[in-house]
Amino acid sequence: MSEELHGDESRSLMPSTAQKQAALGDVLGGRASHHDSREEKVLPESDLDTTSTYRTYPSRYIVLLFFSLAAMQQDQIWLTFGIIGDETQAYYNVSSTQVDLLAAWGPITFIPSMFFCSWLIEARGIRDTMFVAVLLELIGAGVRVFARPGGDLFGFVHLGQILNGIAGPLIMAPPPKLSAVWFPPRQRTTATAIGTMAPYVGSAVGFLFIPFLVKGYGMQMMLVWQFVLTAAIALAIAFYFPDAPPTPPSASSAVERVSLLKCWGKVRGNPTFWILSICGGVTSGVFNAWASVISLVLNKHEGFTESANIHDLFSSSSWIGFASSLLGICVACVAGPVADCFPGKLKLLILILFGAAGLLYIWFSLAVDGLLSFAPALHSKVAIFFTSVLASTFLNAANPLFYEACVEATYPVPEGISVLAIVGLNNLSCLVFQVVGMCGFFDEAHPQRAKAMNWLLTGMVVGCWILALFYKEKYRRLEVDDIAPAASKSTDGEEEDGTISERTPILATSTIQTS
8 A cells, every 4th residue: 555655656756747847838939947047039939849759779879980980081181281290292292381281271171162161961951962072072182193203293292182172061060950850868968079080190190091002002002902991981870871760769859950041030049159169169260280290299308109009109299190180089089978968067177177177288398498497307208299189189188079069058059050160160170270270470480480389379278277167058959859748759770670669858957847
């Protein structure tokens, strides 16, 4: 008898379907949320289907894999000649400015093409977007092969880098949209992390294998191998890359997004959107610019080289670049699942990662400037190596969290539009410093100029950490997914799996208000 009463009492504490439906109306109408009650409504209540069954499919992993391969290849093609700058100058008989321009084509072409690419992502879908992206990569990798030693037909190398650069926004913007279309709420941040970190895998692989291929087989054969690999990835995507699963994975993914013409009106007055865009975009852009001059920051006068020999691990800027990329990928792929396991904690995770990065960059900058001479262990090569690598790791790992936080704050604005400001500011910041570099500001004769980038990056990270303290967390998309299961079911198995289980609430901090 007591057990029966206890069970009845427990059930009475759980909100009924009618109560949850009322709460759903409150959230969609901007009331009874754990956020500011003055918030405008997220979307019309009629836009949310609370009677559908939401399913996920194993094919989502294939889609994410193919996307990641294309992203890896695009970044590797972009970095090709920057990794082997001396060999490129000697092989094609060109100046260092020409080599710098090859890398600069990425952000140069990004700025004018990003609005077209955003339209393509939202109007044509992920499949057509990826098909255009890999086609640009394929043609870009192919035309570079026509250039000859000594500089003959070197314009084809520029053309290839331009085409690959246009593919950049088609690679950088889709991860949040892909995760929203294919993955359930508790896997979205992880999928976004994998998608956004894939280019870093490409750069990490490129740092080691591009010099290896050039030294072992020559410049021309390296370019041929890149073309063949790109062709294989393009064929895989052409063969299988569905635009969307048969059934949406969540309630929020089934909601029609705001039209492109209305997006600017939705985000321009959203301070959270701008804080996240500045913090995520500018810091990553300045970091990329800093990484491009790391060999000048840690030059031969400090005992550092560009050697890829394992014996020079702690005194090589090449190994610092490789280790930073690799560990950044690993930490981001851990931060993603952590964010999925503890939803509603993106701000905390961002502050932890940026705080750790800021402290390590302060240590690194002091050590490189010789201001820690009183403690030899703090400014040794090993200390410089680890502070640089770990700081870069934590900074890169925060990128996918900024993407997801921005999407949550602007929902139901399309995901590809929400992250446009982040990737745009990233490329604009990087472009400014690449142009400065091409003007001869950074060179071996003036190492102090490159070292000034240490303090600029450190100041940006610390400043953005302070700015991030003031951003107000908003989880509009998660709120919809949290309440919608009151009248719907979900399965996280194969399409043929007939089992259907009720979802648990996603936001632990959400409360159902019935009064």
